[in-house]
Amino acid sequence: MKAKRSHLRLISLGLLAAASWPAPAFAIPVFARRYQTSCVTCHVAFPRLTPFGEAFMRQGYRFPEDDEGHVNQEPGDMELGNPAYRDMFPSAVWPSSMPSIPPLAVVAHGWIGGDPFLGREAPSELSFDNLGANVDLFLAAHLGKRFTVYGKLGVGTGPSVQVQHQRLFLSINDVLPDSTIRVGQFVPEIFQANQSARTCTTCHFSMRRPVGQSQWNYGSQVGVEIADTVAHRLRYVVGVVEGNGNQPNLEKDFYVRLAAKLGGLSLDGRSGGTESSDNWVDNSVELGVFGYYGNAELATADEAGEPVTVRDRFFAAGGDVFATWRDVGLYGLALHEVHGQPTYADKQVRVERYVGRLRYVFFPWLVPEATFEYFNTELDQDMTYQVMGTVDLLVRANMKVWLEVIGRRNVRAPFEFSSARAVLDVGF
Numbered sequence: 220m221k222a223k224r225s226h227l228r229l230i231s232l233g234l235l236a237a238a239s240w241p242a243p244a245f246a247i248p249v250f251a252r253r254y255q256t257s258c259v260t261c262h263v264a265f266p267r268l269t270p271f272g273e274a275f276m277r278q279g280y281r282f283p284e285d286d287e288g289h290v291n292q293e294p295g296d297m298e299l300g301n302p303a304y305r306d307m308f309p310s311a312v313w314p315s316s317m318p319s320i321p322p323l324a325v326v327a328h329g330w331i332g333g334d335p336f337l338g339r340e341a342p343s344e345l346s347f348d349n350l351g352a353n354v355d356l357f358l359a360a361h362l363g364k365r366f367t368v369y370g371k372l373g374v375g376t377g378p379s380v381q382v383q384h385q386r387l388f389l390s391i392n393d394v395l396p397d398s399t400i401r402v403g404q405f406v407p408e409i410f411q412a413n414q415s416a417r418t419c420t421t422c423h424f425s426m427r428r429p430v431g432q433s434q435w436n437y438g439s440q441v442g443v444e445i446a447d448t449v450a451h452r453l454r455y456v457v458g459v460v461e462g463n464g465n466q467p468n469l470e471k472d473f474y475v476r477l478a479a480k481l482g483g484l485s486l487d488g489r490s491g492g493t494e495s496s497d498n499w500v501d502n503s504v505e506l507g508v509f510g511y512y513g514n515a516e517l518a519t520a521d522e523a524g525e526p527v528t529v530r531d532r533f534f535a536a537g538g539d540v541f542a543t544w545r546d547v548g549l550y551g552l553a554l555h556e557v558h559g560q561p562t563y564a565d566k567q568v569r570v571e572r573y574v575g576r577l578r579y580v581f582f583p584w585l586v587p588e589a590t591f592e593y594f595n596t597e598l599d600q601d602m603t604y605q606v607m608g609t610v611d612l613l614v615r616a617n618m619k620v621w622l623e624v625i626g627r628r629n630v631r632a633p634f635e636f637s638s639a640r641a642v643l644d645v646g647f
Contacts, residue, residue: 249359264611274488322360332640398447425592431561435464451485464515472513532559584613602630
């Protein structure tokens, strides 16, 4: 406790550094209701995941069967059929279950912000218009011991309501021991940062940037993914997806990831870890390498302006590392791509993407974080880097205020602060 109190002398400095820094799956209250446990079981200043929360996600959103200490009450499901029907199969329908509580959750977002850095000669764009900005609707349900349905729908609440279907997939557990199969629309587990929900409005900025005229990026895709944890510490992921380029992809995309974790809680949440009440402390290093092969058909135009279709075959490879020690967490990602033809005129274009992130947990309710992202291609005028500072203030277990400052620099342009926001998130 004394060590934590000593952090108070650094809080003002931490807030100043994050606010003046040179200029995601969100939390799912469905599972808190289902297991009758606190949000902080899996989150520190939601949506950031604790090591146990990451293991929970890898296990298909389920607690390990040999670790029920986090569950205050066994969830009561509605049985669909007599268990004896298992012995009668195939002469009877295999029994299952469904939640006895509504499998729905809401996370509401609103913010005050804009661009207060325009200078003395231009008016500030500070605005209250987004205090009722948008709502995320979540569907999450266990169907028996092996199946889980997960979905997310984003709803904008501006002058015209906009609905965005972001993901919907079926997770199948333990076809092999500790395996998970995802079928549907999901964010591929290519690198660790792609799975960890963040607190920011432009998260994974460099990962969402398209190359040339191709609209492909590392976001949500439709397909099948198989992941398995071996000997608690090793993990592999293999996926086949439609791709998210400009045109339907008849050839499909393929990716693979290999990861290992040293120290801390194991990847499946069943060994290691610490007995400390500070559940974000893991003292570990997670290393990963990955590769992605894809195709994107581009509807474009030739020199005469006639419509043509070109095919961009591309390959991406890289690695990432996530290290934690006591209250400090450090993440790094390096990614290299080669695109065959991202525009009609450009071929064999190389791309670099880098991410660096540093966080410090002053208290479980006060978490500042700084992020650096870099994107560069061989195409003319196509280099950007972004720096971002955020501070999470957890008012209640399911209510959070966070502050964000973002700055960017494009090629041959000066560095500029682009926005600042104060955001309120409420989950229920």
